[in-house]
Amino acid sequence: MTLDQIDDDVRALAVAYDTTDPNKAFQDCNTLLLDIQDKLERTQRPRQKERLYLSAGMVTSLLSVASFDLAALGPAVQFARTSAMYGETIESGPMQAYANGILAYLSYWGGRPAAALRYVQTARTFAGVGDTGRVRLRAIEARAHAHLGRGQDAERAIQAALEPGNGERDELHDVGGEFGFGPSRAAMSHATTYLVLGDSERAERSALHALSLLGEEPSPDRPVQMQVTVDLARARLLRGELDGVDEALAPVLETAAEWRTIGLVERVSQLRAQLARSEAAQAHLGQELGEQIEEFVALAAARPLTGSRLAIEA
Missing domain, CATH: 1.25.40.10 (Tetratricopeptide repeat domain)
Known part of the structure; x- marks a missing residue:
């Protein structure tokens, strides 16, 4: 017992x-x-x-x-x-x-x-x-290839992750929760991989798909969805769509300090750096977003990883 x-x-x-x-x-x-x-x-x-x-x-x-x-x-x-x-x-x-x-x-x-x-x-x-574990490993592999600049290898890994499984399960991944890696989490990971590759169109599609899937789950307002929401904002910023960035980022900036984990803080920090390098930085809205992001990071529970090469760096 x-x-x-x-x-x-x-x-x-x-x-x-x-x-x-x-x-x-x-x-x-x-x-x-x-x-x-x-x-x-x-x-x-x-x-x-x-x-x-x-x-x-x-x-x-x-x-x-x-x-x-x-x-x-x-x-x-x-x-x-x-x-x-x-x-x-x-x-x-x-x-x-x-x-x-x-x-x-x-x-x-x-x-x-x-x-x-x-x-x-x-x-x-x-x-x-089992199938869940294999999908997870393919998604992680795709991100690693993207960081090495191997776009074709990253795409192959993503496509392998999207292939239907054989219904195989195992004693760990199918417990669910943090050990799970369902379609929504896979889509979140693929969105970030496409950002690393600089592919804003597919990054946005994957991010929107992930948010749609998360919205169908029993707890749709989980803090984890804020990470993919930032990825959505970054994809739009790559195309200079500042209003779209502002729209996507609004709920993220309201995240409670204890939920500003490193995955979220690093993404927001990278968006700030991306914004500073863009022409939008001089616009009034761009300046406002920059200030809001700086305040967001300053109050976060997690701090940016000192000296790290960001996992979401484009």
């Missing part, structure tokens, strides 16, 4: 992650991890240990995501490596694939897209990964 409760707690944290304050999510996950580690020390039964290691791997993955959201890149990497270690201990292919996927996107956020590709290649060697 204790193990069943731990399983339920892990799944509840994963499902609630994108509607939970990242600070609270981190604290809740850390508390649960300490409990799991305590129980690992108190049992010698192989089956119990296997279940606990799986739960520990899932929780450390969530801790990695929360650390990244809070702009703590070093701890995010450490937690992802720990998750991979737990997966190796119990020979869980999905766990190792998921953790290596995290390490991949942490790499391109840190300005190392070639390393990101290596992590993706490693992740794709693990057995037992």
